[in-house]
Amino acid sequence: MANHNQLVKEQLQHMLFGSLLFVCLASIAVALDIGADAIVSLGGVSHFTYLAVETMAHALLVLDLILFILYLYKSSITLVKEIFS
Secondary structure: OHHHHHHHHHHHHHHHHHHHHHHHHHHHHHHHHHHHHHHHHHOOOOHHHHHHHHHHHHHHHHHHHHHHHHHHHHHHHHHHHHHHO
16 A cells, blocks of 8 residues: 555656646747747837747747646556555
8 A cells, every 4th residue: 555655646746847848848848939029129120020039928828738747647547456456
């Protein structure tokens, strides 16, 4: 039973640290979005450059969210298997 509890504890820690990693990646996407707004105020920067940075910020955030959902799904399945085994 002690080994079973240890496995569950380790899996929960793994999920916590993995979630923190995805939060850090999402904060990079938010910083890019803020940077895109700052580019507009610079002047002399083409609209294409602004759109490129903004599009990359949005793409990074969407990709991060999709991968985060898949990560939580896979980790949750593993956790449930460890709890009931």
